[in-house]
Amino acid sequence: MKIYADDQLLATGLRGGTLSRHTGNMRETAAQTPVYQALDIPADKILHIHQTHSDKIILISSPSEAQALAQQPAQEADAWVLANCPGWGAAILTADCVPLFLWDTTGNFFALAHCGWRGVVRQLPYKTAEALKQAGAKGPLFAYLGPHIQKCCFEVQADTACQFSPQSVLTQNNKFFVDLTTEIRLQLEKAGLTAKNIHAPAYCTCCDKDNFFSWRRDHIRQNLLSFIYKPL
């Protein structure tokens, strides 16, 4: 199993990352169960959301809150903040959007956000980092941007490009390309993260067909799984 993960995240004792496409389409929760079993992670302790490209964040502050939520149908939201929830984790799905992992040095506070361009324009990365701090995370915070569509492939129309910071838009031959990595970096730095604590390897889901699904490339509803989990 190939997992794109961040060494510093794993060093806190957290588990998590983004799976390559080799494990198959993770769009259905049932498809994810064998993956968690193979990783020796309890699948019923991983929370799911119904993603809508919003800026809505679900905060879970205790294992009992997590347990209550796990018994309900998935709510509409695009980010998780888990505070003091050992034995619990959360998942999101992507296919070009950015899986954004945030955590503190104790590993007791962590977040996972599904950041498509609409969520990024709605400041979801900034709001998720702020929510993590409000939940009690003490600095420094760290971030990992999992595999996502890079500026090489993310061409947009002018009316989309103009919604981003000028630093995050490249213009070539009258075409506009959005750099989601740069835009998310700017938002996280606004929330107080230092540049060196934001890790963003340049894996492009659209360029690398061997390893990733890509909506932009294939227009098929196939998703990569990202998860984060705090073992007991």
Ligand SMILES: [Zn+2]
């Ligand atoms: Zn690319």
